[in-house]
Structures are given as C-alpha cells and as structure tokens.
Amino acid sequence: MEIAGNPKAPVFAIAAEFDSARDLYHAAQKVRDAGYKRWDVYSPFPIHGMDHAMGLKRSYLAQIVFIGGLTGFLTAVSLEFIPSSFLYPLVVAGKPTDIMTVPAFFPIMFELTILLSAFTAVFGMLILNGLPRWNHPLFNWDRFKKVTEDKFFVAIEARDLKFGTRETREFLESLGGKNLAIVHED
Amino acid sequence: MSDTTATLDPATIRANEEVTRKPLVLNQRTMGWISNYVSSIVEAKTPLWWYIAMGVTVPMMLMCFGCLAYLISTGVGVWGNNHPVAWAWDITNFVFWIGIGHAGTLISAILFLTRQKWRTSINRAAEAMTLFAVVCAGIYPALHVGRVWMAWFLAPVPNNMAIWPNFRSPLLWDVFAVSTYFTVSVLFWYTGLIPDLATLRDRCTTKLKKFFYGIAALGWRGGNRQWRHYEMAYLVLAGLSTPLVLSVHSVVSFDFATSVVPGWHTTIFPPYFVAGAIFGGFAMVLTLMIPAAWIWPALKDLITPGHVDKMCKIILLTGSIVGYAYLMELFIAWYGANPYERAAFWYRATGVGAREFYWPMMFCNVIVPQLFWFRWCRYNWIAVWILVQFPNAGMWYERFVIIGTTLQHDFLPSAWQLFHPTWVDICTFIGTFGLFMTLFLLFIRFLPMICMFEVKAVLPEADPHYGEGGDREALPELPSGSEEY
Numbered sequence: 001m002e003i004a005g006n007p008k009a010p011v012f013a014i015a016a017e018f019d020s021a022r023d024l025y026h027a028a029q030k031v032r033d034a035g036y037k038r039w040d041v042y043s044p045f046p047i048h049g050m051d052h053a054m055g056l057k058r059s060y061l062a063q064i065v066f067i068g069g070l071t072g073f074l075t076a077v078s079l080e081f082i083p084s085s086f087l088y089p090l091v092v093a094g095k096p097t098d099i100m101t102v103p104a105f106f107p108i109m110f111e112l113t114i115l116l117s118a119f120t121a122v123f124g125m126l127i128l129n130g131l132p133r134w135n136h137p138l139f140n141w142d143r144f145k146k147v148t149e150d151k152f153f154v155a156i157e158a159r160d161l162k163f164g165t166r167e168t169r170e171f172l173e174s175l176g177g178k179n180l181a182i183v184h185e186d
Numbered sequence: 187m188s189d190t191t192a193t194l195d196p197a198t199i200r201a202n203e204e205v206t207r208k209p210l211v212l213n214q215r216t217m218g219w220i221s222n223y224v225s226s227i228v229e230a231k232t233p234l235w236w237y238i239a240m241g242v243t244v245p246m247m248l249m250c251f252g253c254l255a256y257l258i259s260t261g262v263g264v265w266g267n268n269h270p271v272a273w274a275w276d277i278t279n280f281v282f283w284i285g286i287g288h289a290g291t292l293i294s295a296i297l298f299l300t301r302q303k304w305r306t307s308i309n310r311a312a313e314a315m316t317l318f319a320v321v322c323a324g325i326y327p328a329l330h331v332g333r334v335w336m337a338w339f340l341a342p343v344p345n346n347m348a349i350w351p352n353f354r355s356p357l358l359w360d361v362f363a364v365s366t367y368f369t370v371s372v373l374f375w376y377t378g379l380i381p382d383l384a385t386l387r388d389r390c391t392t393k394l395k396k397f398f399y400g401i402a403a404l405g406w407r408g409g410n411r412q413w414r415h416y417e418m419a420y421l422v423l424a425g426l427s428t429p430l431v432l433s434v435h436s437v438v439s440f441d442f443a444t445s446v447v448p449g450w451h452t453t454i455f456p457p458y459f460v461a462g463a464i465f466g467g468f469a470m471v472l473t474l475m476i477p478a479a480w481i482w483p484a485l486k487d488l489i490t491p492g493h494v495d496k497m498c499k500i501i502l503l504t505g506s507i508v509g510y511a512y513l514m515e516l517f518i519a520w521y522g523a524n525p526y527e528r529a530a531f532w533y534r535a536t537g538v539g540a541r542e543f544y545w546p547m548m549f550c551n552v553i554v555p556q557l558f559w560f561r562w563c564r565y566n567w568i569a570v571w572i573l574v575q576f577p578n579a580g581m582w583y584e585r586f587v588i589i590g591t592t593l594q595h596d597f598l599p600s601a602w603q604l605f606h607p608t609w610v611d612i613c614t615f616i617g618t619f620g621l622f623m624t625l626f627l628l629f630i631r632f633l634p635m636i637c638m639f640e641v642k643a644v645l646p647e648a649d650p651h652y653g654e655g656g657d658r659e660a661l662p663e664l665p666s667g668s669e670e671y
Contacts, residue, residue, distance in 0.1 A: 021647065021649065022647075022649075022650050022654070040409040040411050042407060044217060046417050050410045053650070056414055062421075079342055079353075083342065087350065088349070088350050092354060105354070107437055108358070111366040114366055114430050117422070118374070121423050124419070125415045128415045129412040131406065131412075132405050133404075136407055138407060145389075148221070148381065148385040149221040149385060149388070150217035150642075
C-alpha cells in the first residue's frame with residue numbers, strides 16, 4: 001500500500017481509486033451499509049443519486065438561504081420606509097409616503113432579497129464545505145490529482161470509530177478499489 | 187441487436203431514432219479528453235493571433251478610457267446630448283450592453299432549471315460575456331450623471347445634508363437592479379468556476395501558476411459531501427437568477443415606461459425588452475462562440491451543430507416576439523386614439539431617421555431572423571455568423587429609435603431638435619467594444635472557457651447506472667407493438 005505524506009504524522013485516511021462513476025456509486029452503497037460514518041467519495045463531477053448511495057440527507061443550504069433572503073427583504077423595507085416615511089418624507093408628484101407606496105418600493109425589496117440570498121448561497125456553501133482552506137491531507141497523495149480529471153476515489157478517515165488500518169484496507173480492496181494509499185495528515 | 191432491428195418496420199426505426207437523444211458530446215470523447223483539451227487552451231503557449239487581437243482591442247479600450255477621462259474633466263457637454271434629447275447614445279448604449287448580458291444568465295439559470303443539458307458547454311463563456319457586457323453597460327449610467335463625484339448620491343447613505351434618494355424613482359430601481367445583477371452574475375460565474383479552477387490547479391507544472399490557481403480554487407476537493415452543498419447552492423443561484431434576469435430588463439424598461447413621454451409610456455415594455463435582450467444576447471453568444479470553435483477545431487465536439495441550431499431557434503423565437511411587440515406597439519398607437527402617441531409612432535416610421543434607424547431596425551430584428559426557419563441557415567456556421575450580426579446591430583437601432591428618435595420630437599414643435607453624436611460619443615462607444623473584447627480575450631487565455639465538470643456530468647458514462655440497462659440503449663431491442671411501455 002502506497003504511503004502518502006509524512007509517515008511520522010498521524011494517519012488521516014485510507015483511500016482507494018475507482019475507474020468509473022458506476023463503480024464509485026456501488027462502492028459508496030457498500031461503505032454506507034458497512035456502517036462507516038467519517039468517509040467521503042471524490043469525483044470530478046457531482047454524481048446523480050450519490051447522496052442516497054452515501055446515506056446523506058438533502059443539503060440544508062436552502063433553509064439558510066431563506067434566512068439570508070429574509071434579511072435582505074427586511075433590510076430593504078427598513079432602508080426604504082425609515083427615510084421615506086420618518087426621517088425625510090419626500091413627496092414627489094403628490095405620491096403617498098406611507099404604506100400605500102409599497103408598489104413603488106417593491107423593486108428594491110425584490111433586488112435586495114435576491115442579493116442577500118445569493119451571497120448567503122455562495123458563502124453558506126463555502127462555510128458548509130469548510131472552504132476556503134489552504135491545504136488538505138488528501139493533496140499529499142499524487143494520484144488524487146486525477147480527482148478533478150477522470151478518476152474516482154473513496155477515502156475512509158481514521159477518526160471513524162470503525163476504522164482499522166488492516167480491516168479498512170481489506171474492505172476497500174474487497175470493493176474493487178485500486179491503488180490503495182494510506183494518507184497521512186502532514 | 188441488428189437482427190432485431192431488421193424485423194422492425196421503417197416507421198418504428200424512425201420513431202426510435204427520434205426519441206433517442208443525440209449525444210451532447212460528439213466523437214465519444216472521454217472525461218480525460220475534456221480536461222486535457224479545455225485545459226490545454228489555457229496552458230499552451232499564448233498564440234500569435236491572441237497578441238494581434240489584443241493589439242487591436244487594447245488601444246480601443248484605452249480610447250474609451252481616454253474619452254471618459256475627457257468627459258469627466260470637461261463635462262457631459264462633450265457628448266451630443268442636449269434638449270430635448272437629454273438621453274442619447276449614453277442610455278442607448280447602456281441598454282444595448284445590459285441587454286447583451288441577458289443571454290448568459292438565461293443559459294446559466296433558466297436553461298439549468300428547465301434541465302436543458304446542452305447548456306453545459308456554452309454556459310461558462312456566455313456568463314463571462316454577461317459580466318463583461320454589464321461592465322461596459324455600467325460605464326454609461328455612472329458617467330452620464332455629469333458630475334461623477336456626486337454619483338454616490340444614488341446610494342442611500344446618511345449624509346450631513348439629510349438628503350435621501352427617491353425610492354419611488356425607476357432610476358434608483360435601476361441602480362439596485364443593475365448592481366444586484368452584476369454581483370449575482372459574478373457569484374454565479376465564480377461558483378461555477380471553482381471545480382474547474384481545481385482542475386487547472388491539479389494540472390499545474392509551475393509553482394507560480396499552482397499558487398494562483400490554488401488560491402482561486404479555494405481548496406476544492408470534489409468530495410460528495412462538498413458536491414451536495416455545491417449542487418444545492420447552484421440550484422438556489424439558478425432559482426434566484428431566473429427572476430432576477432427577467433426583472434433587470436423590466437426595471438430598465440421602467441426607466442421609460444413610467445415616464446409620460448409618448449412612445450415610452452406603454453405596458454408592453456417589460457416583456458418586450460426582456461425578449462429583445464435575450465434575442466440580442468444570443469446573437470452575441472454566437473458571434474463569440476463560432477469563431478472560438480473555428481480557432482480550436484476540436485471544440486466542435488463540445489459546441490456541436492446541435493447547440494448552434496438550438497441557439498438559432500431561440501433567436502428565431504425571441505425575434506418573432508420582438509416583431510410582435512413592434513407591431514403591437516404600432517397597433518396600440520393607432521387604436522389607443524392618443525394623438526401624441528400616434529404622432530410619436532408616425533414620426534418614428536416616417537420622420538427624420540426613419541430610413542436610417544426605424545426600418546433597418548425592422549429589417550434586422552424582424553425580417554432577417556426569419557431565415558432561421560430554414561435548416562440550412564442554422565447549420566451553415568458562416569451563414570449563422572453573418573445572420574446574427576443583424577440582430578446585434580438591430581438591437582442597437584431599436585434602443586436608439588426608442589430613445590433618440592422619440593425624444594427629438596417631443597411635445598412642443600419649437601423644442602424639436604435632432605440629435606447628432608460628437609466624436610466623443612462615437613469613440614466612447616467603439617471603445618466599449620474594445621473593453622468588452624479585451625476582457626473576453628483575457629478570459630479565454632486564463633480561464634477554462636468550457637465548464638469541464640458539467641460537460642463531464644452529461645457524458646453517458648457519468649450515469650451511475652451506465653451499462654446496467656434500463657436506459658435508451660435498450661429501446662430498439664423491444665419488439666414492435668410491444669405493450670411494455
């Protein structure tokens with residue numbers, strides 16, 4: 001088994017390579033059924049149905065975005081009504097400055113809702129993914145560079161309670177994983 | 187399989203061919219090939235033509251900046267704007283450029299929500315085009331205010347004069363709409379770039395490149411625990427961008443529609459503007475993508491004749507909507523029995539500038555796109571490239587007709603005055619093309635112009651059940667007249 005990274009550093013994971021999205025999908029189902037919790041599959045593109053194969057729930061990012069959008073909406077409401085109704089009522093063409101003016105205030109409410117939702121979606125996604133980060137133990141493994149090209153990987157992390165160097169290795173081999181590597185933290 | 191096919195009657199074979207989807211990537215290209223080829227465009231030595239092209243566009247861009255510096259230092263009077271044509275080329279060019287951007291967002295957001303998988307090979311370049319077009323567009327409203335250092339008055343910030351902007355003004359809506367549009371487009375574009383930047387990072391040979399692409403890729407690893415949030419973020423952004431793109435040009439049209447100027451005060455403007463924007467935007471996408479496929483011939487496996495065909499059909503559809511809007515405007519001008527409205531349209535069609543602007547507009551936007559009914563016109567790329575130049579020009583004519591022609595003939599005959607652009611008007615406008623093309627050339631040199639990970643995901647082998655049966659491969663094997671489905 002290949003050793004990636006500094007062998008003196010603690011073990012991060014044992015990883016295996018697969019050739020196709022189909023092999024990875026079936027491997028993920030078996031890792032899930034074996035009861036591992038701290039593991040992930042790596043692929044050049046999102047694979048349809050992989051969340052289910054891994055036993056993951058639907059991403060909860062959309063709920064966070066809703067809060068972001070609500071913040072944007074309330075920002076616009078206060079931004080428009082506080083100056084226009086209280087601080088400096090600006091009467092243009094005899095138009096009302098109270099709640100009746102909502103139709104004319106609507107476009108900015110809409111735009112700010114979208115703006116803050118989009119910011120929440122992107123930065124929320126990055127935070128949930130633990131990004132940006134400078135480095136990652138998996139980058140110690142040279143073969144892993146192919147993950148952004150056409151190879152597929154499974155990595156079972158050492159912090160998983162079921163992890164054992166030999167058992168995990170044999171398990172990954174039994175799934176048809178190739179080029180197994182033990183990846184160290186450093 | 188072949189002997190089963192032989193027993194089928196020709197009608198069934200034809201029907202099966204109809205329902206079997208054409209592959210989105212031709213010549214059975216593999217995932218590795220897609221990465222290698224698209225990245226090689228960025229990694230290869232800079233080609234000579236690129237320097238030559240930059241040699242043309244950079245001076246044009248500098249001319250634009252020079253004209254803007256002259257405008258700021260001298261005053262907005264260096265443009266030809268005057269009463270009654272207070273909005274002239276500045277707002278015409280603003281609407282022209284912002285409209286071009288719309289096709290990019292349509293491809294990246296609306297076609298994503300409608301599961302049009304062919305969008306994957308064109309969305310990156312189209313989104314980049316959106317950004318650069320909005321950059322060009324933003325110049326005009328920012329600088330047409332005259333005293334540019336006062337532009338911050340547009341922003342609702344507390345100040346010692348206790349002045350607040352009028353939130354009921356469409357001009358302020360425009361500030362919010364365009365800045366939101368630009369920001370969200372940048373976010374969307376960058377989110378889509380992250381996995382591809384990681385591809386470039388992992389292929390880098392020099393430390394310096396690895397450093398910059400590594401930072402830009404934010405440490406992306408492609409784990410499914412990342413993809414699941416990533417895909418949700420992409421879906422949410424597409425869902426947000428869809429109403430946004432429809433709203434931006436609607437808000438731009440409110441600049442006109444909420445005024446009382448005859449020829450502007452119509453409810454047809456928002457849908458008509460949005461359709462026109464998509465129409466002009468797709469023309470610009472084709473203007474840029476067809477030469478790209480000529481320069482890098484293997485790109486034709488990704489940007490296939492089918493892609494160009496579909497884009498031509500969208501141009502045909504939106505061009506017909508625009509044509510309907512033109513005719514409906516004329517009908518309502520007559521049927522509405524408002525003498526000012528009627529006079530405005532009569533002037534557009536027969537007055538000064540009708541021959542130079544109104545009828546060329548009709549020809550370019552309504553007549554020429556109808557040629558896309560013919561299959562030959564959609565599949566001959568030289569013909570396509572020539573034909574889409576008509577919408578490009580026609581959409582500029584349209585905006586000038588709406589703004590320039592309408593304003594020069596307002597309520598009082600004593601105020602009527604023709605608009606003539608000055609050299610600063612002309613050089614600034616030509617210069618914005620230089621800015622646009624310079625940004626686009628930089629983009630194709632340093633970033634992958636095809637969204638690699640999305641194209642890989644539409645390959646047949648990306649399906650986790652590929653080769654396990656149950657897909658379209660099995661279709662012709664079913665006996666004819668089968669009750670199975």
